Amino acid sequence: xxxxxxxxxxxxxxxxxxxxxxxxxxxxxxxxxxxxxxxxxxxxxxxxxxxxxxxxxxxxxxxxxxxxxxxxxxxxxxxxxxxxxxxxxxxxxxxxxxxxxxxxxxxxxxxxxxxxxxxxxxxxxxxxxxxxxxxxxxxxxxxxxxxxxxxxxxxxxxxxxxxxxxxxxxxxxxxxxxxxxxxxxxxxxxxxxxxxxxxxxxxxxxxxxxxxxxxxxxxxxxxxxxxxxxxxxxxxxxxxxxxxxxxxxxxxxxxxxxxxxxxxxxxxxxxxxxxxxxxxxxxxxxxxxxxxxxxxxxxxxxxxxxxxxxxxxxxxxxxxxxxxxxxxxxxxxxxxxxxxxxxxxxxxxxxxxxxxxxxxxxxxxx
Amino acid sequence: xxxxxxxxxxxxxxxxxxxxxxxxxxxxxxxxxxxxxxxxxxxxxxxxxxxxxxxxxxxxxxxxxxxxxxxxxxxxxxxxxxxxxxxxxxxxxxxxxxxxxxxxxxxxxxxxxxxxxxxxxxxxxxxxxxxxxxxxxxxxxxxxxxxxxxxxxxxxxxxxxxxxxxxxxxxxxxxxxxxxxxxxxxxxxxxxxxxxxxxxxxxxxxxxxxxxxxxxxxxxxxxxxxxxxxxxxxxxxxxxxxxxxxxxxxxxxxxxxxxxxxxxxxxxxxxxxxxxxx
Numbered sequence: 001x002x003x004x005x006x007x008x009x010x011x012x013x014x015x016x017x018x019x020x021x022x023x024x025x026x027x028x029x030x031x032x033x034x035x036x037x038x039x040x041x042x043x044x045x046x047x048x049x050x051x052x053x054x055x056x057x058x059x060x061x062x063x064x065x066x067x068x069x070x071x072x073x074x075x076x077x078x079x080x081x082x083x084x085x086x087x088x089x090x091x092x093x094x095x096x097x098x099x100x101x102x103x104x105x106x107x108x109x110x111x112x113x114x115x116x117x118x119x120x121x122x123x124x125x126x127x128x129x130x131x132x133x134x135x136x137x138x139x140x141x142x143x144x145x146x147x148x149x150x151x152x153x154x155x156x157x158x159x160x161x162x163x164x165x166x167x168x169x170x171x172x173x174x175x176x177x178x179x180x181x182x183x184x185x186x187x188x189x190x191x192x193x194x195x196x197x198x199x200x201x202x203x204x205x206x207x208x209x210x211x212x213x214x215x216x217x218x219x220x221x222x223x224x225x226x227x228x229x230x231x232x233x234x235x236x237x238x239x240x241x242x243x244x245x246x247x248x249x250x251x252x253x254x255x256x257x258x259x260x261x262x263x264x265x266x267x268x269x270x271x272x273x274x275x276x277x278x279x280x281x282x283x284x285x286x287x288x289x290x291x292x293x294x295x296x297x298x299x300x301x302x303x304x305x306x307x308x309x310x311x312x313x314x315x316x317x318x319x320x321x322x323x324x325x326x327x328x329x330x331x332x333x334x335x336x337x338x339x340x341x342x343x344x345x346x347x348x349x350x351x352x353x354x355x356x357x358x359x360x361x362x363x364x365x366x
Numbered sequence: 367x368x369x370x371x372x373x374x375x376x377x378x379x380x381x382x383x384x385x386x387x388x389x390x391x392x393x394x395x396x397x398x399x400x401x402x403x404x405x406x407x408x409x410x411x412x413x414x415x416x417x418x419x420x421x422x423x424x425x426x427x428x429x430x431x432x433x434x435x436x437x438x439x440x441x442x443x444x445x446x447x448x449x450x451x452x453x454x455x456x457x458x459x460x461x462x463x464x465x466x467x468x469x470x471x472x473x474x475x476x477x478x479x480x481x482x483x484x485x486x487x488x489x490x491x492x493x494x495x496x497x498x499x500x501x502x503x504x505x506x507x508x509x510x511x512x513x514x515x516x517x518x519x520x521x522x523x524x525x526x527x528x529x530x531x532x533x534x535x536x537x538x539x540x541x542x543x544x545x546x547x548x549x550x551x552x553x554x555x556x557x558x559x560x561x562x563x564x565x566x567x568x569x570x571x572x573x574x575x576x577x578x579x580x581x582x583x584x585x586x587x588x589x590x591x592x593x594x595x596x597x598x599x600x601x602x603x604x605x606x607x608x609x610x611x612x613x614x615x616x617x618x619x620x621x622x623x624x625x626x627x628x629x630x631x632x633x634x635x636x637x638x639x640x641x642x643x644x
Contacts, residue, residue, distance in 0.1 A: 080608070185608060219594075225510050225592045225594065226593025226594045230485070234489070237491055239490050239507075350610070353608075353609065354610065354611050357604055357609030357611075358609060358611075360604075361424070361428075361601055364594045365424050365427060365428050365594075365596040366424070
């Protein structure tokens with residue numbers, strides 16, 4: 001799930017205002033429709049629902065031009081917010097939720113199968129993001145961005161020996177007051193469970209309670225500051241030395257501040273995938289399949305990853321970005337490690353979610 | 367017949383109250399007194415949610431902290447707001463209108479944007495720490511402290527306090543002050559015995575307008591205090607948005623509503639006193 005910096009947030013507000021104006025302008029002067037597209041797809045309008053600032057500026061305009069259609073884009077702040085709207089009956093043609101949310105949508109029979117014959121670009125996807133447990137044969141979803149969770153640290157102020165401890169550095173008193181922790185119960189418990197050697201998807205209450213105690217100790221020994229999106233700006237400016245960050249955001253930080261480096265600890269981490277899906281109630285599934293194929297193409301994926309900084313699901317784009325002279329050539333965070341045995345995909349569990357959410361509040365208020 | 371016609375005109379208002387206030391309150395009450403069941407048909411009434419809240423030291427600590435911050439904000443708002451309101455009400459002609467305009471001008475900008483601006487000012491490397499560095503104090507950061515949260519709250523809620531006090535000061539009859547000085551009162555005495563009691567209703571409604579939003583605010587503490595700054599509003603938010611436990615969230619909301627009603631009742635008691643003297 002994309003996290004936005006403060007600057008991006010303000011930019012988004014400005015963009016939204018501009019978009020609103022242009023919608024009125026469009027509505028006022030022309031209602032041009034492309035009858036060719038309408039007869040081919042059944043409609044010339046595509047409704048997209050995706051996280052904010054998740055595409056390049058050219059993705060949507062180019063798609064509109066190439067296929068003679070109109071795209072309506074709506075943004076969401078969290079998977080949960082998206083779920084609430086879609087469940088309430090709002091109609092969209094393409095959604096881009098995260099892995100665990102796709103799992104939930106599938107369980108509730110809210111997605112329709114993709115038309116693979118319309119998506120030849122699926123062959124360009126990298127193996128690490130394919131056939132994962134949330135959608136074992138990728139019948140319902142096509143990966144868009146992926147990444148993991150790790151530690152960004154200032155190489156000038158943090159001993160190389162200390163960082164080898166992985167997440168345990170968050171109980172090292174030496175760095176008290178110099179750390180940011182990502183304020184999310186899911187990622188917090190993932191880390192604590194990984195440190196203790198458990199699965200991040202455990203439903204064993206003893207293990208969760210032990211993780212809770214680890215977090216309490218972390219809270220009391222190093223007194224981290226709990227932040228969310230601000231971490232991108234703050235670490236880019238070098239305000240603290242160590243932070244828990246999503247790999248895609250870490251890639252942005254590393255490009256902005258050369259003193260920073262990134263490591264996905266040996267204790268294991270969470271591999272996440274955001275993927276495109278078509279809901280059951282989509283009004284224009286044919287055009288939706290066309291869009292998914294377009295977004296997977298080399299050019300579109302390249303533009304997206306350059307603009308957003310998140311790892312592309314397209315193999316060639318990944319290679320292009322990390323090869324010598326690429327945008328993320330010596331960036332330790334951009335390309336998530338694949339095939340590491342201790343890395344896991346997150347699974348949604350209603351009971352556990354409530355439990356850790358309450359425990360997390362207690363950690364912070366301790 | 368005419369009276370009935372006027373009564374008809376109140377129907378939309380009554381409808382609005384039912385849909386927007388009564389029904390949501392009933393729903394919160396229903397959620398608060400039930401526990402999640404397996405199917406929709408069987409509603410299980412229970413006091414579990416309240417017991418869970420009352421027996422947990424962490425939640426009680428959070429409520430205490432919320433009330434304390436809201437109290438602090440209200441006191442600072444009165445101390446700062448009263449003199450400003452007094453000055454504005456004494457200003458002649460256009461001057462007072464301009465002062466009011468200047469006061470309300472920042473509120474035209476979205477509260478969230480203004481709070482983000484404070485983050486930029488208070489953080490390390492921001493405006494404030496640059497000024498401190500100029501005087502030789504390096505690396506000063508006020509962001510994520512009690513001070514930052516109180517400052518953000520006072521900044522956001524101060525105009526409500528000033529406007530309320532100003533309204534009651536502005537409508538005060540000036541001849542009362544003239545009479546007081548005729549009877550030999552000096553300026554301090556006439557302020558304490560005439561102006562202050564007459565402006566108390568404004569102070570009281572100012573308190574209501576500042577204390578209530580302050581006690582339930584959640585994004586100001588989150589942005590300026592950091593994630594570790596947990597107030598009741600943050601707990602309710604997380605119960606609804608991340609935990610998805612609407613029952614417990616509703617119970618906390620209901621408890622807060624009761625606390626708010628009690629504090630309103632207490633402030634009304636202060637309100638009654640000056641009227642008795644009349």
